[in-house]
Amino acid sequence: MTQDELKKAVGWAALDYVTPGTIVGVGTGSTAAHFIDALGSIKHQIDGAVSSSEASTLKLKSLGIPVYDLNEVDALAVYVDGADEINPQMQMIKGGGAALTREKIIAAVAEKFICIADISKQVDVLGGFPLPVEVIPMARSYVARELVKLGGLPEYRQQVVTDNGNIILDVHNLSIVNPAELERAINALPGVVTVGLFAARGADVALIGGPNGVTTITQ
Numbered sequence: 001m002t003q004d005e006l007k008k009a010v011g012w013a014a015l016d017y018v019t020p021g022t023i024v025g026v027g028t029g030s031t032a033a034h035f036i037d038a039l040g041s042i043k044h045q046i047d048g049a050v051s052s053s054e055a056s057t058l059k060l061k062s063l064g065i066p067v068y069d070l071n072e073v074d075a076l077a078v079y080v081d082g083a084d085e086i087n088p089q090m091q092m093i094k095g096g097g098a099a100l101t102r103e104k105i106i107a108a109v110a111e112k113f114i115c116i117a118d119i120s121k122q123v124d125v126l127g128g129f130p131l132p133v134e135v136i137p138m139a140r141s142y143v144a145r146e147l148v149k150l151g152g153l154p155e156y157r158q159q160v161v162t163d164n165g166n167i168i169l170d171v172h173n174l175s176i177v178n179p180a181e182l183e184r185a186i187n188a189l190p191g192v193v194t195v196g197l198f199a200a201r202g203a204d205v206a207l208i209g210g211p212n213g214v215t216t217i218t219q
């Protein structure tokens with residue numbers, strides 16, 4: 001199976017976690033895009049979605065799924081999204097698609113985070129994938145210097161402006177042995193909007209697509 005077929009398999013498997021008559025939290029990226037296609041097939045059974053990016057909003061609307069502002073929604077049963085890496089503790093690196101801040105906000109609201117990923121995203125230790133950090137533009141150089149002090153090699157993601165009007169620094173050379181501590185340390189830097197480490201709030205369920213089908217991992 002190709003990587004995209006594995007992504008499709010987990011995207012459709014995530015429908016099992018969608019309760020009819022609810023509003024669904026929807027992530028961003030190529031795996032989440034398969035989930036949105038799946039959601040389109042049951043659009044008359046759900047009330048709508050909240051979306052973590054302009055790209056996902058466009059796709060949801062193109063399929064006729066109503067998209068709500070998060071401020072209009074009191075509670076979300078599930079948030080379904082991909083990941084760039086996931087470790088055995090269900091902590092993740094996210095933000096390869098630059099949507100990390102909205103993703104983290106919706107994940108905080110949702111009762112359950114369902115991570116959908118192909119098997120290449122499973123790692124023992126996070127950090128092989130460069131860690132995305134969303135930064136207010138004027139703080140770019142300062143935050144980059146502070147990230148170097150934390151042991152990383154930050155790289156400015158050229159030509160990328162987030163949906164919130166900010167820039168992304170991708171931090172290489174990190175072996176993240178204490179994800180929760182690093183998440184706190186980076187989030188505390190003035191000018192950082194969000195780090196793409198989802199450690200304090202990891203996934204509750206991971207659906208991992210591999211050659212033998214979809215494996216479900218729960219906390």
Ligand SMILES: O=C(CO)[C@H](O)[C@H](O)COP(=O)(O)O
Nearest residue numbers: 029030031082095096097099
């Ligand atoms: O965090 C994300 C976007 O900001 C994505 O979930 C992550 O980059 C995985 O993407 P894909 O499903 O395309 O492999």
